[in-house]
Amino acid sequence: MTKELMHFIGGKAVKGQSGRFLDVYNPNTGEVSARTPLASADEVRAAIASAEKAFPDWAAVNPQRRARVMFEFKRLVEANMNELAEMLSNEHGKVVADSKGDVQRGLEVIEFACGIPHLLKGEFTEGAGPGIDMYSMRQPLGVCAGITPFNFPAMIPMWMFGVAIACGNTFVCKPSEKDPSVPLRLAELMMEAGAPEGVLNVVNGDKEAVDTLLTDPGIEAVSFVGSSAIAEYIYATAAAHGKRVQAMGGAKNHAIIMPDADMDRVVDDLIGAGYGSAGERCMAISVAVPVGEETADRLVEKLVPRVQSLKVGLSTDPDADYGPLVTAQHREKVKACIDLGVKEGAELLVDGRDFSMQGYENGFFLGGSLFDKVTPDMSMYKEEIFGPVLQIVRAKDFEEAAALPTKHQYGNGVAIFTRDGDAARSFASQVQVGMVGINVPIPVPLAYHSFGGWKRSAFGDTNQHGPEGVRFYTKVKTVTSRWPTGVKEGSSFVIPTMK
Numbered sequence: 001m002t003k004e005l006m007h008f009i010g011g012k013a014v015k016g017q018s019g020r021f022l023d024v025y026n027p028n029t030g031e032v033s034a035r036t037p038l039a040s041a042d043e044v045r046a047a048i049a050s051a052e053k054a055f056p057d058w059a060a061v062n063p064q065r066r067a068r069v070m071f072e073f074k075r076l077v078e079a080n081m082n083e084l085a086e087m088l089s090n091e092h093g094k095v096v097a098d099s100k101g102d103v104q105r106g107l108e109v110i111e112f113a114c115g116i117p118h119l120l121k122g123e124f125t126e127g128a129g130p131g132i133d134m135y136s137m138r139q140p141l142g143v144c145a146g147i148t149p150f151n152f153p154a155m156i157p158m159w160m161f162g163v164a165i166a167c168g169n170t171f172v173c174k175p176s177e178k179d180p181s182v183p184l185r186l187a188e189l190m191m192e193a194g195a196p197e198g199v200l201n202v203v204n205g206d207k208e209a210v211d212t213l214l215t216d217p218g219i220e221a222v223s224f225v226g227s228s229a230i231a232e233y234i235y236a237t238a239a240a241h242g243k244r245v246q247a248m249g250g251a252k253n254h255a256i257i258m259p260d261a262d263m264d265r266v267v268d269d270l271i272g273a274g275y276g277s278a279g280e281r282c283m284a285i286s287v288a289v290p291v292g293e294e295t296a297d298r299l300v301e302k303l304v305p306r307v308q309s310l311k312v313g314l315s316t317d318p319d320a321d322y323g324p325l326v327t328a329q330h331r332e333k334v335k336a337c338i339d340l341g342v343k344e345g346a347e348l349l350v351d352g353r354d355f356s357m358q359g360y361e362n363g364f365f366l367g368g369s370l371f372d373k374v375t376p377d378m379s380m381y382k383e384e385i386f387g388p389v390l391q392i393v394r395a396k397d398f399e400e401a402a403a404l405p406t407k408h409q410y411g412n413g414v415a416i417f418t419r420d421g422d423a424a425r426s427f428a429s430q431v432q433v434g435m436v437g438i439n440v441p442i443p444v445p446l447a448y449h450s451f452g453g454w455k456r457s458a459f460g461d462t463n464q465h466g467p468e469g470v471r472f473y474t475k476v477k478t479v480t481s482r483w484p485t486g487v488k489e490g491s492s493f494v495i496p497t498m499k
C-alpha cells in the first residue's frame with residue numbers, strides 16, 4: 001500500500017478529503033513512495049480558519065516568549081537532523097550531506113528569528129512638540145501564506161514561517177507537491193516546540209489550493225518562491241486581492257572569469273556551483289563567461305575532464321557529487337533543453353544525456369553536460385534549465401562580459417572571479433543583479449541579511465528573511481500622543497505643523 005500523506009491543520013495531521021492525489025517519487029528508484037493529497041478550496045479555508053483563530057492570542061504573546069518557541073524549535077530540528085535529511089534526500093534526490101545543508105540554512109533563519117524581539121522595538125521621539133510624544137511600533141499582519149518550490153523543502157519554508165511566526169503572525173504553508181514530507185514534519189516539530197495549535201498549518205495541493213490562498217480575504221500576505229511565470233501570476237493575483245506579496249522566481253546566474261583569476265579555484269567553484277544538487281538550485285551557476293579567448297581555452301581544458309569525472313550516484317551514497325533529478329518529467333525537460341542547445345549550434349563538449357545508473361535504471365539520473373560557444377541569442381541561454389548543465393559564453397572583454405548578466409531577463413545571483421579589486425568593485429556596483437559574489441560562486445546572503453533577486457527573479461519589493469523579512473511580516477503603526485498641561489485648548493482647524 002502506498003503511504004498517504006496528510007495535511008497539518010489546527011495542530012494535528014488531517015486526512016485529505018478531496019479524493020485528488022499526486023504521486024511522490026523516490027528519485028533514486030523511480031518508484032512511487034507516497035501520494036500527496038491535493039486540498040480542495042474548503043480544506044484550505046479550514047487551515048486559514050484555524051490560523052485566524054490562533055492569531056489574536058499568538059500576537060498577544062510577548063515577543064520574548066515567542067522567541068523561546070523558536071529556540072526550542074531549533075533544538076528539536078537539530079535533534080532530528082538525520083531523520084529530516086534522509087526524508088528530504090529520499091523525496092528530492094539531493095545527497096544527504098547537501099540535504100543537511102538545506103535544513104541548516106533554514107535553521108539559520110530560525111536562529112535569526114530567535115533575536116527578532118530586537119527588531120520589533122519600533123521608534124520613539126520624546127517631546128516631538130509641546131507635550132507631544134511620537135512612537136511607532138511594528139505589529140503582525142495576521143494570517144500569512146507561504147507557497148514553496150521543490151528544490152529547498154526545508155530551507156524555504158523556514159525562511160518564511162520562521163520570520164512570520166516570530167513576528168506574531170500565524171501561517172499557512174503550501175509546500176511543493178513533489179516533496180512535502182519535510183515541511184509536514186517541521187510543522188509537527190513547531191507544535192512540539194510549544195507553538196499553539198493553528199499557528200503553523202500545512203496544506204498540500206496544486207493550483208486550486210494556491211488560488212484559494214491568493215484570493216481568500218483571511219490571508220494578509222503571500223510569500224512565494226518558484227518559477228518566474230508562476231511568481232508573476234502569484235504577484236498579480238494576490239496584489240489584486242489586496243495582499244502584500246513577495247514572489248521570488250527563476251534564475252540564470254553568470255560567473256565572469258577574468259584573465260587574472262586563479263583557474264584551479266574557478267574550476268573547483270564552477271563544478272560545485274554548477275552541478276551540486278544536480279543544478280536544481282536557484283543560485284546555481286549555469287553560465288560561465290571567460291573573458292578573452294585565451295582564458296576560455298584554459299577554462300575548457302581544465303573543466304572538461306572534471307565534468308566527465310563527476311560522480312553521479314544515489315542520494316544516499318556519501319561519495320556521490322550529486323544524485324538524481326526530482327522527477328522523470330523534470331529530467332526529460334532538462335534533456336530537451338540540451339537537445340535544443342545542440343540544434344541551436346552550441347558545442348556540446350560533455351554530453352550527460354545517456355547516463356544510466358547501473359541497478360537503478362528507473363531512477364531519474366542525468367550525467368553532467370557542458371556546452372561551449374553558447375551565444376546570447378540562443379533560447380537555451382535565455383531560459384532557465386535547472387539541471388546539471390553548464391554553458392560557456394565567450395566574451396572578448398570585461399565590458400562585454402559584464403553586460404551579459406545585466407541584460408539577461410533574470411537577475412538572481414552573479415559572480416566574478418578576479419584578483420583585481422577595481423574590476424570587482426565596479427562590477428559589483430554596476431551589475432543589475434540582486435546578489436553578487438566576488439570570488440564566491442554562490443553568494444546566498446546569511447540569515448541576518450536578506451535574500452532576493454532583481455528583474456524577473458523577484459516580483460514585489462521586499463526580500464526574504466533578515467531585516468527585509470521583518471518588514472514584510474509586520475506593519476508600522478505610529479502613535480502621536482499629547483498630554484497638555486494647563487487649560488483645555490479649543491479646536492484647531494489648521495493641519496498641525498512643527499514650524
Ligand code: NAD
Nearest residue numbers: 147148149150175176207210226227230248249250251282
Ligand atoms: P514551480 O513554480 O513549479 O512551483 C512552485 C510552487 O508553485 C509549488 O508549490 C507549486 O505547487 C505551485 N504552482 C505550480 N504551478 C502553479 C500554478 N499554475 N498555479 C498556482 N501554483 C502553482 O517551481 P518548482 O519547480 O517547484 O521550483 C523550481 C523553480 O523555483 C525554479 O525556477 C527556481 O529557479 C525557482 N526558485 C527560485 C528561488 C529564488 O529565491 N529566486 C529559490 C528556489 C527556487
